[in-house]
Amino acid sequence: MPPTPPPSSASRAMRSNRSANTKPELALRQELFRRGLRYRVGYRISLLERAVRPDIVFTRRKVAVFVDGCFWHGCPIHCRMPSDPSGYWHQKIDRNRKRDLAVDEMLRAAGWTIFRVWEHEPANEAAGAIHAALNQEVST
Numbered sequence: 154m155p156p157t158p159p160p161s162s163a164s165r166a167m168r169s170n171r172s173a174n175t176k177p178e179l180a181l182r183q184e185l186f187r188r189g190l191r192y193r194v195g196y197r198i199s200l201l202e203r204a205v206r207p208d209i210v211f212t213r214r215k216v217a218v219f220v221d222g223c224f225w226h227g228c229p230i231h232c233r234m235p236s237d238p239s240g241y242w243h244q245k246i247d248r249n250r251k252r253d254l255a256v257d258e259m260l261r262a263a264g265w266t267i268f269r270v271w272e273h274e275p276a277n278e279a280a281g282a283i284h285a286a287l288n289q290e291v292s293t
């Protein structure tokens with residue numbers, strides 16, 4: 154499936170939604186660090202279509218980690234859409250989700266491995282999964 158570039162208005166709106174250094178993000182960084190993993194924060198990946206700034210990046214291994222807010226990214230457990238007659242939130246969250254998918258596609262096409270961690274996921278579990286993936290790549 155070819156990646157669909159998101160409309161520029163959607164990505165601009167998204168940038169203001171994604172706040173850096175949220176609590177779940179800090180917790181995950183701490184867990185990764187504790188496991189001896191070293192990563193980049195605020196690293197900008199320039200892709201053909203656009204630039205992407207994942208929350209945590211392992212540059213040499215080409216692993217990008219996003220910590221997604223349950224509401225903004227439409228978590229299946231916590232994102233209960235408010236009943237809004239204008240449909241504003243529905244549209245906005247739907248746009249965000251589509252944008253997330255498009256970004257994932259673009260990164261994968263450029264050879265990146267992507268982890269999307271919900272903000273509700275325990276940091277140690279997420280860090281464990283990322284750690285395991287990084288180890289696996291070493292041995293192959």
Ligand SMILES: [Zn+2]
Pocket residue numbers: 223228229230231232271272273
């Ligand atoms: Zn959630």
